[in-house]
Amino acid sequence: MTASTPASRAAGAAPRPLTAGRRNPTGKRRIAFASYVDENYLPGFLALLRSLALSNPGVCEDFVVLYDDLRPSSVAAIRRLHPRVVLRRVDDAHYDDFVKGDPENYLIRKAYFILDVFRIRDYDTVITLDTDMVVLGDIGELLTLREGLAAVPQFFHGQHKLNSGLLVIQREYLTDAFCARLDEVGRSGSYELDKHDQGILNAVLDGDFVRLDPRYNFVKRRLTGDQPVPDDVAVLHFTGRHKPWNGGESGYTLAEEVWQRHALSDAALAAQYLALPGAKHPDLLLHFGRRVVERTGDPAVARQVASACLATGRYQEAVDVLTSVTLPARSAWAHEVLGTALMALSRYEEAEAHLLLATADPKGAAKAYGRLAQLAWTLNDDAAAHRHAAAGLAVEPVNRMCRILHRRTRPDVRPGSDVAPAGQLTHVAFYMDRQGNAGDKLLPESVRLCFGADTGEERWHSQHAHRLFDESALERANASRGVVVGGGGLFIPDTAPNGNSAWQWNVPDAHLERLTVPLAVFAVGYNAFDGQSYSRTRFTESLRLLVSRADFFGLRNSGSVEKVRDLLPAELRDRVGYQPCPTTVTRHLVPGWQDPAERADTVLLNAAYDRAGLRFGHDYEHFLAETAKAVRAIGEHAEVRCVAHALEDERIAFDLRRAHGISLPVVPMYDWDCDAIRAEYARTKLVIGMRGHAGMIPFGCGTPVISLISHPKMAYFLADIERPEWGVSVHERDLGALLTERAVGILDDHAAVVADVHGRQELLWRTTQDNMAAVRKAFGETAA
Numbered sequence: 189m190t191a192s193t194p195a196s197r198a199a200g201a202a203p204r205p206l207t208a209g210r211r212n213p214t215g216k217r218r219i220a221f222a223s224y225v226d227e228n229y230l231p232g233f234l235a236l237l238r239s240l241a242l243s244n245p246g247v248c249e250d251f252v253v254l255y256d257d258l259r260p261s262s263v264a265a266i267r268r269l270h271p272r273v274v275l276r277r278v279d280d281a282h283y284d285d286f287v288k289g290d291p292e293n294y295l296i297r298k299a300y301f302i303l304d305v306f307r308i309r310d311y312d313t314v315i316t317l318d319t320d321m322v323v324l325g326d327i328g329e330l331l332t333l334r335e336g337l338a339a340v341p342q343f344f345h346g347q348h349k350l351n352s353g354l355l356v357i358q359r360e361y362l363t364d365a366f367c368a369r370l371d372e373v374g375r376s377g378s379y380e381l382d383k384h385d386q387g388i389l390n391a392v393l394d395g396d397f398v399r400l401d402p403r404y405n406f407v408k409r410r411l412t413g414d415q416p417v418p419d420d421v422a423v424l425h426f427t428g429r430h431k432p433w434n435g436g437e438s439g440y441t442l443a444e445e446v447w448q449r450h451a452l453s454d455a456a457l458a459a460q461y462l463a464l465p466g467a468k469h470p471d472l473l474l475h476f477g478r479r480v481v482e483r484t485g486d487p488a489v490a491r492q493v494a495s496a497c498l499a500t501g502r503y504q505e506a507v508d509v510l511t512s513v514t515l516p517a518r519s520a521w522a523h524e525v526l527g528t529a530l531m532a533l534s535r536y537e538e539a540e541a542h543l544l545l546a547t548a549d550p551k552g553a554a555k556a557y558g559r560l561a562q563l564a565w566t567l568n569d570d571a572a573a574h575r576h577a578a579a580g581l582a583v584e585p586v587n588r589m590c591r592i593l594h595r596r597t598r599p600d601v602r603p604g605s606d607v608a609p610a611g612q613l614t615h616v617a618f619y620m621d622r623q624g625n626a627g628d629k630l631l632p633e634s635v636r637l638c639f640g641a642d643t644g645e646e647r648w649h650s651q652h653a654h655r656l657f658d659e660s661a662l663e664r665a666n667a668s669r670g671v672v673v674g675g676g677g678l679f680i681p682d683t684a685p686n687g688n689s690a691w692q693w694n695v696p697d698a699h700l701e702r703l704t705v706p707l708a709v710f711a712v713g714y715n716a717f718d719g720q721s722y723s724r725t726r727f728t729e730s731l732r733l734l735v736s737r738a739d740f741f742g743l744r745n746s747g748s749v750e751k752v753r754d755l756l757p758a759e760l761r762d763r764v765g766y767q768p769c770p771t772t773v774t775r776h777l778v779p780g781w782q783d784p785a786e787r788a789d790t791v792l793l794n795a796a797y798d799r800a801g802l803r804f805g806h807d808y809e810h811f812l813a814e815t816a817k818a819v820r821a822i823g824e825h826a827e828v829r830c831v832a833h834a835l836e837d838e839r840i841a842f843d844l845r846r847a848h849g850i851s852l853p854v855v856p857m858y859d860w861d862c863d864a865i866r867a868e869y870a871r872t873k874l875v876i877g878m879r880g881h882a883g884m885i886p887f888g889c890g891t892p893v894i895s896l897i898s899h900p901k902m903a904y905f906l907a908d909i910e911r912p913e914w915g916v917s918v919h920e921r922d923l924g925a926l927l928t929e930r931a932v933g934i935l936d937d938h939a940a941v942v943a944d945v946h947g948r949q950e951l952l953w954r955t956t957q958d959n960m961a962a963v964r965k966a967f968g969e970t971a972a
Contacts, residue, residue, distance in 0.1 A: 212718065212900075213747070213897070213900040213903035213904065214718050214897050214898055214899060214900055214903065214917060214918075214919070215897065215917030215918075215919045215920060216718050216805055216898075216917075216919055217312040217313055217334075217805060217806070217807065217919050218250075218310065218311045218312050218313075219249045219250075219311060219312065219313045219314075219315070219331055219805075219806065220249055220250040220251065220252050220274070220308070220310070220311040220313075220314050220315070221240075221249060221250070221251045221252065221314075221315050221316075221317055222251070222252040222253075222254065222305045222308065222314050222315070222316050222317070223236070223251075223252075223253060223254065223316065223317050223318065223319055224254040224255070224278075224304070224305075224319070225253050225254070225255050225258060225266070225319055226255065226256070226257055226258070227257060227258065227259065227262060229319040229320065229431075230258070230262050230265070230266075230319075231433035231434075231451075232319040232320045232321075232426075232431060232432075232433055233253075233266070233319040234265060234266070234269060235322055235432075235433070235447060235450040235451055236317060236318075236319060236321055236322060236323065236450075237251070237266070237269040237270050238269060238450045238452055238457050239321075239322040239323045239324065239450045240317075240323045241269070241270075241457070241461055241472055241476075242450070242457070242460060242461060242464070243323045243324055243325055243326070243327075243422075244323065244326060244327055244328070245461060245464050245466065245467070245468045245469065245472065246466070246467050246468060246469050247327070247328070247331070247469060248270075248271065248272060248469035248471045248472045249272065249331075250272045250273075250274050250311070251270050251272060251273050251274065252274045252276055252305075252308060252311075252314070253266060253273055253274065253275050253276065254276050254277075254278055254304055254305065255275065255276075255277060255278065256277060256278050263275065268454055269454070269457070270475070271471045271472065271474070271475035272471065276308075278304050303367075303370050303374070303388060303389065305355075305357070306357070306361060306362060306363075306366060306367050306370060307362075307367055308362055309362060311359075311362070312358070312359045313331075313333070313334075313356065313357070313358055313359070314355075314356075314357045314362065315327075315330055315331075315354070315355070315356050315357075316353070316354060316355045316357070317353070317354060317423075318352065318353035318354070318425060320353075320425065320426040320427070320431055321353060321354070321405075321423055321424065321425050321426070322423070322424050322426075322446065322447055322450050323422065323423050324417070324421055324422060324423065324424055324446065325403070325420065325421060325422035325423075326422065327404070327422055327423065328806070330356050330400075330404065331806040332806050332807070332809065332810060333356045333358070333398070334358065334807075334810065334921050335358060335398065335921065336358060336397065336398040337355060337356070337357050337358065337361050337393065337397045337398065338355070338356035338397065338398035338399075338400050339351060339354065339355050339356070339397050339398070339399075339400060339405070340354065340399070340400045340401070340402050340404055340405035341399055341402075343402065343407055343409070343410060348390075348394075348395045349386070349390045349395070350386060350389070350390060350393070350397050351386070351405050351407065351425075352386045352427075353405055353425050353427075354400075354404055354405040354423055354425070356398075356400070366392075369392050370388055370389070370392055373388050373391050373392050374388045403418075403420050403421050403422045403423070404422050404423050405423055405425050406418070406421040406422075406423060406424050406425060407425050407427045408424070408425060408426045408427050408428065408440055408443055409427060409428070411440055411442070411443045412439050412440070413439055414439055414440065414441045414442055415442065415443075416442045417442060417443055417446050424443065424446060424447075426443070426444075426447065432444045432447040432448065433447075433451070454479070455480075455483070457476070458476040458477070458479060458480050459480070461473075461476050462476060462477060462480060462489055462492060468496075470496035470497075470499050470500050471500075473492060473493065473496040474493060474496050474497065474500075474502075477489055477490075477492055477493035477496070478493060478509070481493055481509055481512065481513060482512075485512070485513045485514065486513070487513045487514065487515050487516060487519060487522055490509050490510055490512070490513045490515075490522070491510070491519070491521060491522040491525055493506075493509050494506040494507075494509045494510045494522075494525045494526065494529065495525055497509065497529070498525065498528060498529055498532075501681050501682050501685070503529050503532035503533050503685060503687075504529075504533060506525065506526070506529035507526065507529045507530060507533065507535075510522060510525065510526040510529070511526070517545065518548065518549070520545065520546040520547070520548055520549030520551075520552045520553075520556070521546070521549070521552055523542040523543070523545040523546040523556075524542070524543065524546035524552055524555060524556050524559065526542045527539045527540070527541075527542035527543035527546060527556070527559060528543075528559055530542065531559065531562075531563055531566075532685040532686065532687065533686075533687035534656075534686045534687035534688050534694070535687065536563060536566070536567060539559075539563060540560065540563060543556050543559050543560045543563065544556075544560070546559075547560070547579075550583065553579075553580070553583045553584075554580040554581075554583045554584030554587040554590060555580075555587070555589070556580075557576050557577065557579045557580030557583065557587075557590060558576075558577070558580050558587055558589030558590045558593065559589075560576040561573045561574075561576035561577040561580065561589070561590060561593035561594070561597075562589065562593060564576060565593060565596065565597060565655065566654060566655055566656055566684075566686075566694065567655075567656055567658075568655055568656060568658060568660065568661070570597040570599075571597075573593055573596075573597045574593075574594060574597040574598065576590075576593070577589075577590045577591075577593040577594035577597065578590075578594060581594060592621050595621070595622070596621060609649055609664050609665075609667040609668040610667060610668065610669070611646070611647070611669070612645075612646075612647060612648055612649045612668045612669065613639065613647065613648055613649070613668060613669055613670050613671070613672055613967070614648075614649045614651050614664065614665040614668045614670070614671045614672070614705075615632060615635070615636065615648050615649065615650055615651060615671075615672050616651045616652075616653050616657075616671060616672065616673040616674075616693055617631065617632040617635065617650070617651075617652070617653055617673075617674065617675070617676065618631070618632075618652070618653050618654065618676055618678065618683075618692060619632060619650055619652050622859075623835065623858050623859055624834070624858060625833050625834045625858065625879075625881075626832075626833040626834070626857035626858055626860065626865050626881070626885075627771070627833055627879055627880065627881025627882070627884075627885060628676060628881075629861075629862065629865070630771060630862050630865055630866070630881070630885060631675050631676045631769075631770075631771065631881075632650070633862050634675065634769075634770035634771045634774065634777065634888075635672065635674055635675045635710055635711065635770050636648055637770060637777035637778065638710070638770050638777065638956060638960055639672075639960070639963075639964075639969075641779045649664065649665075649668060651664075651665070651671075653673075653678060653684075653692045653693045653694065654684040654686075654692065654694055655694060656686075656688070656694050657688075657693065657694060657695040657696070657699050657700075658699070659699075661699075662699045662702060662703065665703060665705065666702075666703065666704045666705055668705060669705065669706075669967060669968065670705045670706035670707065670708065670966070670967045671703065671705060671706070671707045671708070672708050672710055673693060673707070673708070673709045673710065673712065674708075674709060674710035674711045674712045675710060675711035675712060675713075675744060675769055675770060675771075676711075676712065676713065677712070677713035677714070677715025677880070677901065678691055678692040678693060678712045678713070678715070679691050679692075679712060679713065679714040679715055679716075679731075679748070679752070680692060680715035680716060681716065681727070687726065688730075689726070689727070689730040690726040690727035690730060691727055691730065691731075695730075697729070697730065697733055700730075700733055700734065700737060701733065701737070703737065706739045706966045706967050706968075707737055707738045707739055707740075708738065708739060708740040708741075708742075708963050708966065708967070709734065709735075709738050709740065709741045709742065709743075710740065710742055710767060710963070711742060711743070711744040711767045711768065711769050711770055712742075712743055712744065712748075713743065713744045713745065713748050713769075713880075713901055714743065714747070714748035714751040714752055715899075715901060716751075716900075717799055717802040717803070717899055717900075718802060718899075718900065727755075728755050731752065731755055731756070732755075732756060732757070732760060735752075735756060735760045735763050735764060736760060736763075738763070739963075739966040740959070740962060740963050740966060741763050741764050741765065742765050742766060742767025742959055743764060743765070743766065743767065744766075744767060744768055744769040744905075745766075745768075745769075745901060745904035745905050745907075745908050746766055746904060746907065746908050747900055747901065747903070747904030747907070748901070748904065749764055749765065749766055752764050765959075766908075766955065767955070767956065767959050768908070768952040768955060768956060769881075769884050769905075770888075770956070771881060771884045771885045771888045772884045772887055772888045772905075772949065772952050773888055773949060773952050773953045773956055774866060774885065774888030774889050775888065775889065775890050775946075775949065776949075776953045776956075778866065783870070783890055784870050784871045786871075787871050787872060787873050788871050788872055788873070789826050789827060789873065790826055790827045790828075790829055790872045790873060791822055791826045791827070791828045791829070791872065791873060791874045791875070791876065791931065791935075792828075792829055792830075792831040792855065792868075792869075792872050792874070792875045792876070792877075792882075792886075793815075793819065793828055793829065793830055793831065793840065793852070793876045793877075794830070794831045794832070794833060794837060794840075794875070794876070794877035794878055794879055794882035794896075795815075795830075795837060795839070795840035795878045795896065796833075796834075796836075796837060796878045796879045796882075796898065797836045797837065797839050798834075798836065803878075803898035803899065803918065804898065804918060804919075805919070807918065807919050809847075810919075810923075811918045811919075811923065812840075812843055812844065812847055812848070813847075813848070813924075814920075814922075814923035814924035814927070815840070815844070815923070815924065815927070816844055816847070816848035816850055816924070817924030817925070817928070818923070818924045818925075818927040818928045818931070819844065819850055819852070820850065821924075821928040821932070822927075822928060822931045822932065822935075825931075825932055825935050825936075826873055826874070826935060828852060829852055829853045829854070829855050830852040830853065830854045830855065831854075831855040831857055831868075831875070831877075831882065832854055832855065832856055832857060832858055833857055833858060833879050833881065833882060834858050835858055837858075837879070838854055838856075840852075841854050855868065865885065866885070866889055869885055869886040869889045869891055870886075870889040870890065870891060872886070872891060873891070873892070873934075873935060873938060874891070874892050874893070874894065874931060874934055874935060875891055875892070875893045875894075876893075876894045876895075876896060876927065876931065877893060877894075877895060877896065878895070878896040878897075878898055878902075878918070880899065880901045880902055880905070883895045883902055883905065883906075884905060887909075887945060887948075887949070888949070890942060890945055890946055890949070891942070891945065892914075892934045892938070892941045892942060892945055893914060893945075894914055894915070894916060894927065894930055894931060894934070895914060895915040895916070896915075896916060896918050896927075897915045897916065897917045897918060898917075898918045902915060903915055908952075909948040909951070909952070910948070911944075911948060913930070914930075916930065
């Protein structure tokens with residue numbers, strides 16, 4: 189049995205793109221550094237890479253290396269200093285044509301290779317760095333630039349010309365049309381190729397570039413007479429023919445001493461990087477730290493590396509790193525990290541041993557007890573979980589994990605088990621705690637409503653997806669009438685990771701194979717963020733078994749359908765189909781539903797902050813500023829309120845007030861029950877939401893929505909309802925204006941948009957009805 193496929197789009201009704209020119213559903217900007225490197229300048233480039241890591245330890249973007257003659261040993265040296273090197277050989281044929289038979293002319297050769305960066309098509313922003321530069325300060329501002337072509341004006345030639353070496357190039361310049369203009373000027377010879385080797389680019393731009401502060405390309409010539417390098421210099425450029433690595437130049441001793449500080453061995457660089465205070469990019473930390481651990485066996489470095497592995501979902505690697513060294517018995521923090529990694533691999537007995545060792549340190553005891561409580565709860569031992577949580581609270585009364593587990597495992601709030609399972613359906617889902625995510629709180633009930641109005645324990649047995657599906661759970665499920673898995677984004681690698689399935693249902697293959705009752709996977713989402721990956725082998729094996737075993741397999745958007753089908757062998761792909769999230773058809777599911785006679789004159793704004801780096805990249809301050817513009821403008825038409833699905837969602841209200849002086853009332857949905865959540869969404873005029881269910885729930889209640897797209901699932905949902913224009917990427921350059929235009933348009937034509945929402949919902953409801961007929965047949969039921 190398969191789920192329905194999405195309704196075919198009407199001929200000629202192609203969707204409008206979410207953001208013009210984007211090649212990914214979220215519109216997230218891809219940023220890269222780029223340099224032309226040859227053997228003569230290799231020492232300078234290696235110093236540049238070292239300086240970038242030491243001055244900006246939290247920055248790790250792709251680094252495109254344009255080259256034509258690098259030896260293998262040189263390439264290896266480059267790769268040892270950066271984990272994301274992209275080698276790109278230059279177009280020799282184009283180069284030969286361009287230099288017109290004068291390959292020995294250094295300035296023409298350098299000019300060509302600088303211009304070759306404009307042929308890069310894989311990134312939205314490219315930052316060029318010359319190989320005779322060192323980075324000394326924070327260059328985060330360059331990563332946030334979004335418009336034009338930015339450079340430092342030439343120091344000796346006024347503001348009209350840009351200086352060579354550092355350019356910040358946006359996508360509108362990384363085009364065939366702009367390259368054609370550069371080629372035309374280059375071949376015509378109608379430019380001055382001065383000692384700054386930017387004659388062609390200066391001739392084309394004619395002064396039309398964004399001016400950067402000189403500290404981002406501070407030329408050596410400004411320090412003549414052995415002047416010291418100013419403290420605020422971010423990028424020091426050793427212009428001229430005499431370079432620090434080939435003898436240097438008199439009169440610049442202090443500047444060249446700065447360069448010499450970056451002429452480090454690989455071991456010295458790694459040691460300096462790991463000793464830096466503050467946050468480090470996990471890719472860089474892993475790149476440098478692994479080799480240090482292999483060479484020295486240092487447990488403190490191993491702890492750093494393992495923590496970075498945990499942050500990026502490399503759980504087996506975290507275990508391998510920590511077990512490769514001798515951990516001191518009193519190194520509680522290291523044992524806590526190792527215990528956490530072992531938990532993520534479902535090596536529970538080993539995890540418990542290390543977490544118990546971690547409780548010996550009073551500073552980290554509460555966190556370790558919280559992990560122990562979580563482990564015991566996962567293993568279905570509520571009494572032990574309650575004891576560990578209480579011990580953690582005794583050490584640290586405000587520890588959040590311990591508070592949650594202590595309350596969850598109290599005898600008076602534990603799920604009941606007295607009802608005989610024979611008449612029940614087993615429902616595997618993520619059951620949210622009090623003050624948990626409002627969307628996840630609503631999901632289990634919404635799924636159950638598809639099967640009928642009775643959503644209580646008489647008809648349903650709740651099996652939390654994160655708890656081990658052990659022998660007892662298997663026995664109980666096989667005694668019920670069937671198993672329903674869903675809904676929600678259960679296919680995600682880092683929410684309650686486990687080694688049994690590598691997704692949220694903690695089910696061993698052996699127990700899934702022994703399931704004898706019907707199984708329906710219902711409205712589950714493939715929830716990986718941009719830049720996030722699964723433990724492919726284990727996840728794929730579990731997925732294939734799940735699909736082959738399921739009597740119904742429906743995913744909540746066509747994007748998820750495509751992603752999952754790509755992981756399956758040909759014979760299983762057709763078993764995967766489309767089942768919309770039940771929250772999107774709420775009006776058809778809730779008994780006695782009444783559309784509101786009147787709506788409050790409000791617009792609800794939601795932002796999400798889990799995995800903020802994956803959501804926003806380098807664009808958060810831009811998003812905040814553009815949102816402030818939109819809130820002010822929309823506020824002239826309706827009252828804007830912050831709606832928080834989770835406690836952390838309130839940050840948008842705090843940040844708007846802190847940075848832009850805007851105060852918004854907060855609607856704390858994380859504290860509400862399902863009926864209150866639905867009622868609030870039904871009576872507002874518009875919801876602007878970043879969380880998936882801040883779009884799907886109001887839509888299901890008949891309310892217009894605009895999605896702030898920071899995750900592919902929102903774009904997938906809008907594509908399925910054939911309304912991509914109801915979404916705006918958080919990375920959109922003109923986010924504020926676009927959001928205002930669309931919001932005001934909806935408010936001005938509200939009745940028509942509500943009618944459109946109802947019409948879109950009918951398509952999803954028909955799909956759900958067709959799917960439910962098939963599910964009921966498999967489960968031996970007749971009607972809802």
